[in-house]
Amino acid sequence: MVDKIEHSHLEVGGLSLHIAHVGKGESGAVLFVHGFPEIWYSWRHQMIAVAEAGFKAIAPDLRGYGLSGQPTEPENTTWDDLVADLLAILDSLSIPKVFVVGKDFGAWPAYDLALNHPHRVLGVVTLGVPFISRNLDTDTLPEGFYILRWQEPGRAEADFGRFDVRRVVRTIYILFSRVEIPIAERGQEIMDLADSSTPLPQWFTEEDLDAYAALYETSGFRLPLHMPYR
Structure with a gap:
């Protein structure tokens, strides 16, 4: 099953971001955003199901995770950087609007993407983290x-x-x-x-x-x- 999933690297903001992807996308696209200790691999079953339903499934390794590049100064990474990376991935793949699925801390950039760039988001699904302030x-x-x-x-x-x-x-x-x-x-x-x-x-x-x-x-x-x- 995992063998059906393809892998690419996109140059985004000076970093090489790894994405896993599968599906033609006749029905649209779904962007999966992992948390910790997750990785693109966490979404492999859902990606296949989404692809079989006619969507293009995309699951990146977030910057500094898995096969994606490490920022020069990781401790300076912000939530805005993660949202910018997601937007850059959509732009690189020429995807105008997307359904976003976020798990664990991946829910926060999913929420931020929808709130700050609503013209790029068709819907949001999150697991594990409700919509609350990060200043807990x-x-x-x-x-x-x-x-x-x-x-x-x-x-x-x-x-x-x-x-x-x-x-x-x-x-x-x-x-x-x-x-x-x-x-x-x-x-x-x-x-x-x-x-x-x-x-x-x-x-x-x-x-x-x-x-x-x-x-x-x-x-x-x-x-x-x-x-x-x-």
């Missing part, structure tokens, strides 16, 4: 909450750095598949909340893990920790 009050959250930990410069880098990329991705998917939000105790780090004996969720295979790990081996976690957490 975190004062009431426990100290060990994963977002607070990952917002702290250097802490996630040290935590992740104890393991190889495959183990880090594996642990994050295990933690994010649970009902409970990942919260570490005092003296504990987020990566300590699952060990190598903890099984993967049933819907996530070793083959999937290999695909994600290979892409994060390429990109690293520098920009993914900045965007969205910092």
Whole structure:
């Protein structure tokens, strides 16, 4: 199934952005925007279904993720940069208007694209993040909450750095598949909340893990920790 999906690189604002795409587009186009720890690969099943329904499906690796280029100064990346990248992708493919699907933090550039460029958007579908302000009050959250930990410069880098990329991705998917939000105790780090004996969720295979790990081996976690957490 994944073999049906084609891959291209587009030069956007001095960066090489990787996009996966499939479908003719007789019925229009659908732009899929991933979050963390996602990548274009997260949308492979939906892309095929959309293509079979007559649409062109496009799923980029956002800048600094997967096979897309790294900005010279990743920590200066803004939400506006992500929206500009999405617009540039549409322009490069000569797509005037698109349906946008965003998951996790990918919902925010999807919302921003629709709000600030409504003439380019036919509709928006989001998963995991409702339409709320990004300026959230975190004062009431426990100290060990994963977002607070990952917002702290250097802490996630040290935590992740104890393991190889495959183990880090594996642990994050295990933690994010649970009902409970990942919260570490005092003296504990987020990566300590699952060990190598903890099984993967049933819907996530070793083959999937290999695909994600290979892409994060390429990109690293520098920009993914900045965007969205910092």
